[in-house]
Amino acid sequence: MSSAIHQLSASEAARAIRAGRLTSETLVAACLERIAARDGELAAWAHVAADASLAQARALDRQPARGPLHGVPVGIKDIFDTADMPTEYNSAIYRGHRPRADAAAVTLLRQAGCVVLGKTVTAEFANLHPPATRNPRNPAHTPGGSSSGSAAAVADRMVPLALGTQTAGSVIRPAAFCGVIGLKPSFGSINRTGVKPVSDTLDTIGLFSNTLEDAALALSLLxxxxxxxxxxxxxxxxIGVARTSRWNDADAATHAALESAARRLASAGADVKDAALPPAAEALFDAQGLIMNFEAARALAWEQSNHREAISATLLKRLDEGWAVSREQYDNARQTARDARRQFADLMRGYDLLLTPSARGEAPLGLASTGDSLFNRVWTLLGVPSVSLPSGSGPNGLPLGIQLVSAIEQDTALLAHAQWAASALARAGRRHSPAQLPGTVPAGSVST
Amino acid sequence: MSSAIHQLSASEAARAIRAGRLTSETLVAACLERIAARDGELAAWAHVAADASLAQARALDRQPARGPLHGVPVGIKDIFDTADMPTEYNSAIYRGHRPRADAAAVTLLRQAGCVVLGKTVTAEFANLHPPATRNPRNPAHTPGGSSSGSAAAVADRMVPLALGTQTAGSVIRPAAFCGVIGLKPSFGSINRTGVKPVSDTLDTIGLFSNTLEDAALALSLLxxxxxxxxxxxxxxxxIGVARTSRWNDADAATHAALESAARRLASAGADVKDAALPPAAEALFDAQGLIMNFEAARALAWEQSNHREAISATLLKRLDEGWAVSREQYDNARQTARDARRQFADLMRGYDLLLTPSARGEAPLGLASTGDSLFNRVWTLLGVPSVSLPSGSGPNGLPLGIQLVSAIEQDTALLAHAQWAASALARAGRRHSPAQLPGTVPAGSVST
Structure with missing residues (x-):
């Protein structure tokens, strides 16, 4: 088992630890070894707490299991406060910053027996200025952002589970680009205390994992x-296929992956129809950016007022756009969002899931951009839960994602239906086109 | 003018500074003198930045006006981060805590030329454990909470303007108890970055002042x-008179003050009718506490996990109640709130204002409790703007408040209508019963 320990899913590892077949210390050591071997190239980690993690793992090995993920290491996006590690938001303004307290989500993970392995690289202030992190599937490409390090670390099997945040598309997009599962729960599912704000209306804590079971266990715990x-x-x-008005902004491979998934899900017995977004929801493609920029400008007021020279030009431009939005425009955008949430709730009486792209295509070449959040904005502002499943690959052989969306607060049902869909696609993939589904693994199918 | 300088409203003082009749330094010195004379008894301040405030005032006196409140000192509730002052949340856990950055609202005030005079006393973590602050109208009574120090400091004319926060009733109630104006804007009006969270769904930054003009200028700036x-x-x-299902929980003096205000507003020409809350809004009396406690338990997870012994028994009990709420109960309460917001928007097509009590009665005797937030919970969870105006007094001669409520985002219209109401009540008061209206002063009516 030793050579593959770092590849275990969180649930598999926790089961092995509970059964006495694995120790948390061995697991953490295997993850640290993987990081040591690979992170020089990938730059997924802002800080690795090697000694402290091993010490915590040894302490946990002496205790009864505190929760279903006891002894499992996790990566934490470096916009979550940690009292025992630097918290720098990938900004020179906060070099060496050490908050007084842990974020609520970090505390809950620790209480449940998880080991915080370290902090993963974020785009500057969880916004759009790209970090140095590379895509493990092909290091010449971006892993996406802003939760770049969390996506890359889970994809490279440096850690089985990681926390991220999504304000536009910062969980679903990097998950799709890196070929892992990304879960953006309903707005307000996980307490945000101690997470550096970008946009109060939008910021949502999410999860990266290699199985749906891991995402479900971590969501439950949090x-x-x-x-x-x-x-x-x-x-x-x-299932409603939601191509949206922006369908032509997705590339041919994404079109093919989505249409193929829709056909295979229908073959497996799903009731698959086309679903048009209600008018107010369509308007959220624009409203999301307006709300995000208005709020981000204010959320980073102190940094602009006191350290403007240390903020990237990319981010300053976006913050200036935020200051240019009037209160009336902002209030109107929020009213549109309220209308859209109502219309969307009505739409979802007819569907368990919407099927829609996770991104416009595979991860772009180079690190100059983390890609486009276009196909994520509407769902983030609606506040509805969504999950990205790896499904197919693009012209460069990089993973593509399909996104499944449910009604607000239907997170548990979303995960159950997503598991049904992943299993159906995996069966269809085995029958027809195995190369189409490199990353879709039914929960529990990888034996320890 | 000298003897009354500390009594100037923020707008009056700013006008005098702009006209060259007053310096910020003189104003700040007068406020510091008032604090030195009175705060030994009242305990409104957790930290007074005397030297730094005077230095900032002198610097502002050398500059052109940056905004409509240039040179005006403000008090900041001690749950807002300040990089140059301690930020302690009235908790021993955070003794000497000095955050890296200012809260966004603090930055915006400073950018506009306000002087942060210091930090005002909060109830522990802006929750319910009472602080040592006393009511300036009668020091044997509580000033209310959790924004206790901000209400007391403005009421005692130690500072003309102060920031607070409301999660249940922490702005409107202490404003009423202390006989000042309290403004709780629409949810999301003022950016919360850098404010210690209690409840993401509820926490709302609000304002204390002695005139509606001051509240309006500060709200605009923020x-x-x-x-x-x-x-x-x-x-x-x-105007709809909203007695609500809890009318009998208000005392006789509050009933009389509200009925009297309704009659006088009708006499002044307002179209006054009874307004019944829609059913889902009535359900928010209970839903608010459930949501607040569920979220507060998680927001203070680190403190409970690491410093449980330093948390008051009062707060621990409430946090334990929060942990006992199930996710399903919490989701149901949030769904009720969404339904209530929709029903309330429909109701408000027929009204510009609702008139409702600010509190159950005058400030209770003693400091063992900051009073009851009953008549504030619904409006906080609806997210609609409300303002408390001093109106009449209770059996102990302490001030009573009437609360005016508008539809979501109608903050500017609320303030305009509140000014109409305050003027109408002041005219009626002069004609019929001057003793009924000790604190209701039309904006701008106090000459400098």
Whole structure:
């Protein structure tokens, strides 16, 4: 088992630890070894707490299990406060910054017996200025952002689970680009205390993992939502294919991956129909950016007022756009969002899931941009839960993602239906086109 | 003028500074003198930055006016981060805590030329454990909470303007108890970055002042909302008297003050009718506490996990109640709030204002409790703007407040209508019962 320890999913590792077949210390050591071997190239980590993590793991090995992920290491995006590690937001303004307290989400993970392995690289203030992190599937490409390090670390199997945040598309997009599972829960699912704000209306804590089971366990631990019973059979879902008005902004490979998934899900028994977004929801493609920039300008007021020279030109431009938005425009955008949430709730009486692209295409070449959040903005502002599943690959052989979306607060049902979909796609993939599904692994199918 | 300088409203003082009749340094010195004379008894301040404030005032006196409140000192509730002053949340856990950055609201005030005079006393973590602050109208009574120091400092004319926050009733209630104006803007009006969270769904930054003009100017500066034109005549508002299902929880003096205000506003030309809250809004009396406690338990997870012994028994009990709420109960309460917001928006098509009590009665005797937030919870969870105006007094001669409420985002219209109401009540008071209106002063009516 030793050579593959760092590849275990969080749930597999926790089961092995509970059964006495693995120690947390061995697992953490394997992850640290993987990081030592690979992070020079990938730059996924802003800080690795090697000694402290091993010490915590040894302490946990002497205790009864505190939760379903006892002994499992996690990566934390470097916009979450940690009292025992630097918290720098990838900004020179905060070099060496050490907050007084841990973020609420970090505390909950620690209380449940997780080991905080370190802080993963974020784009500057979780915004759009790209970091140095590379895509593990092909280091010449961006891993996406702003949760770049969390996506890359989980994709490279440096750690089985990582926290990120999404304000536009910072969980779903990097998950798709790196070929892992990204979960953006319903707005307000996970407490944000101690997370550096970008936009109060939008900031949502999310998760990166290699299995849906891991995402479900971590979400349950952090939000109190129930874990779906992945072992039980559920009815085939009613799926709406949401191409949206921006369909032509996705590339041909993304079109093909989505249409193929829709066909295969229908073959597996799902009731698949086209779903048009209601008018107010369509308006959120624009409203999201306006709200985000208005709020980000104010959230970073102190930094602009006191350290303007240390902020990237990319970010300053966006903050200036935020100051140029009038209060009336902002209030109107928020009213549109309220209308859209109501219309979307009505739409979702007819569907269990919407199927829509996770991104415009595969990860762009180079590190100059983390890619485009276009296909994520609407769902973030609606506040509805969504998950990205790896599905197919693009012209450069990099992973593509399909995004599944449910109604607000239906996170547990979303995960159950996503598991149904992942299993159906994996079966179809085995029958017809195995190369189409490099990363879609049914929960629990990888044996320890 | 010298003896009354500390009594000037923020707008009066700013006008005098702009006209060269007053310096910021003289004003700040007068406020510091008032604090030195009175705060030994009242304990409104957690930290007074005397030397730094005077230095900032002198610097501002050498500059052209940066904004409409240039040179005006403000008090900041001690749950807002300040990089140059301690930020302690009235908790021993944070003794001497010095954050890296200023809160966004503090930065905006400083950019506009305000002087941060110091930090005002908060209840522990802006929750319910009472602080040592006393009511300036009668030091044997509580000033209310959790923004206790801000209300007391403004009421005692130690400072003309102060920031607070409201999660249940922490702005409107202490404003009423202390006989000042309290403004709780629409949810999301003022950016919360750098404010210690209690409840993401509820926490709202608010203002204390002695005139509506001051509240309007400060809100405009902090939110970008327009200032109403107080000089122009507006049509008499349509007013709904919202006694609510909890009317019998208010005392006889509060009943009398509200009924008297309703009669006088009708006499002045307002269209006054009874307004029943829609059913989902009535349900928010209970839903608010459930949401607040669920979120507060998580927001203070690090403190409970690492410093449980330093948290008051009062707060621990409430946090334990929060942990006992299930995710399903919490989600249901949030769904009720969404329904209530929709129903309330429909109701408010028929009214410009609702008139409702600010509190159950006058400030309770003693410091063992900061009073009851009952008559504030619904409006906070609805996210709608409300203002408390001093109106009448109770059996102990302490001030009573009436609360005016508008539809979401109608903050500017609320302030304009509140000014109409305050003027109408002041005229009626002069004609019939001057003793009924000790604190209601029309903006600009106090000459410098």
């Amino acid at each position: 939000s109190g939502r129930p874990v779906p019973d992945f072992a039980s059979q559920i009815a085939a879902p009613r | 939110s970008g909302r327009p200032v109403p034109d107080f000089a122009s005549q507006i049509a008499a508002p349509r």
